[in-house]
Amino acid sequence: xxxxxxxxxxxxxxxxxxxxxxxxxxxxxxxxxxxxxxxxxxxxxxxxxxxxxxxxxxxxxxxxxxxxxxxxxxxxxxxxxxxxxxxxxxxxxxxxxxxxxxxxxxxxxxxxxxxxxxxxxxxxxxxxxxxxxxxxxxxxxxxxxxxxxxxxxxxxxxxxxxxxxxxxxxxxxxxxxx
Ligand SMILES: [Zn+2]
Ligand SMILES: [Zn+2]
Numbered sequence: 001x002x003x004x005x006x007x008x009x010x011x012x013x014x015x016x017x018x019x020x021x022x023x024x025x026x027x028x029x030x031x032x033x034x035x036x037x038x039x040x041x042x043x044x045x046x047x048x049x050x051x052x053x054x055x056x057x058x059x060x061x062x063x064x065x066x067x068x069x070x071x072x073x074x075x076x077x078x079x080x081x082x083x084x085x086x087x088x089x090x091x092x093x094x095x096x097x098x099x100x101x102x103x104x105x106x107x108x109x110x111x112x113x114x115x116x117x118x119x120x121x122x123x124x125x126x127x128x129x130x131x132x133x134x135x136x137x138x139x140x141x142x143x144x145x146x147x148x149x150x151x152x153x154x155x156x157x158x159x160x161x162x163x164x165x166x167x168x169x170x171x172x173x174x175x176x177x178x
Contacts (some may be wrong), residue, residue, distance in 0.1 A: 001118040002045065003056070005087070008049050009113055018049040021087035024058070035129065038063040038076060041121065047087070054087035056108060058117055060158050063126055069132045070141035071149045081128040 001022040007013050021040035024031060030038065033043050057121040059082035085108045108115040140150035148155040 002114045002116055003047065004114050005047060005054070005110065006113045008047060008054070010109075011119075014049045016045075018047075019043070019044040020045070022121055024118065024120060024122035024125070029126045031122075031126060032129065034066055035123045038065050039124065043117075043121065045117065050134045056083075056085045056087055056115065056117070058083050058085075058121065060121055060125070065142065066133050068135035068139055070134060070139045070150065072142070073135045073149065075133055075135055077133070079125065079128055079130075081124050083117070085117070085120065087115055100173050116163055 001020055003016075003018055005016065006170045008016050020043050022043050023037065023040040041060045041062040043058055043060045047054060047056045047057065047133055050054055059080065061078060063076070063078045066077070067073060068075055070093050088109060106121075108117065108120075135150070142148065143155045143157050145157040146155050147157070
């Protein structure tokens, strides 16, 4: 996703706001297996010129589909995240020593008056994804015997009570014919 900064660089405006939609491509951070974007990410991008220092903030909303980690029911959910970047431009030479932007990754480079934020958005999305997805915090998962969703009601499977292995020897004794 390219942001054209020409207006800002020419001094016509001191602030730029861009709203756009973005779908990560093959060259971007891979969306994990089992996560499928339902639609392109909705991105609001703002670039400010603060006395020659250009900062970019982009907030994005991504709707995606996945399955519950416990019962495999489909889940539709969304994630909001944002990125903040410094733009290396006319005169401003930002080095990795800059205390606010220690990481070289926090700096965007100008190419023909534009900056590319697609790769950064895709990466931020992947990093912000929750570790697990549940249809419900209390999701009881699947029956280990028949595979039915336990939330749908009792499947009728019978489970033998777990017996303490130390007691098994006594059980054997009891089972012996008299
Ligand atoms: Zn579930
Ligand atoms: Zn069952």
